[in-house]
Amino acid sequence: MHLHGYDFYVVGQGFGNYNPKTDPLKFNLVDPPQRNTVIAPVSGWVAIRFKADNPGVWFLHCHLDDHLAWGLNMVFLVKNGHGPLARLEPPPADLPKC
Numbered sequence: 001m002h003l004h005g006y007d008f009y010v011v012g013q014g015f016g017n018y019n020p021k022t023d024p025l026k027f028n029l030v031d032p033p034q035r036n037t038v039i040a041p042v043s044g045w046v047a048i049r050f051k052a053d054n055p056g057v058w059f060l061h062c063h064l065d066d067h068l069a070w071g072l073n074m075v076f077l078v079k080n081g082h083g084p085l086a087r088l089e090p091p092p093a094d095l096p097k098c
């Protein structure tokens with residue numbers, strides 16, 4: 001799994017189905033590894049954490065082409081935040097129209 005535009009923290013992973021009642025109790029929220037790509041266990045799951053402070057449209061996907069066709073991808077739409085470093089600049093006035 002790869003996320004464009006961000007590094008993320010891998011706070012947990014496991015085999016089988018994710019259990020929202022018991023699996024979060026095992027999350028590493030103290031010193032999780034920071035990555036931009038992680039390998040999910042076969043028939044398993046990965047929990048990631050990141051601060052969505054980079055405005056834009058960012059692709060989260062698997063690097064196996066077959067998985068793209070199966071829908072194993074998504075897009076995060078991150079809106080502008082507060083301050084100049086968390087905002088997209090507007091397009092130039094002379095940008096040609098489509």
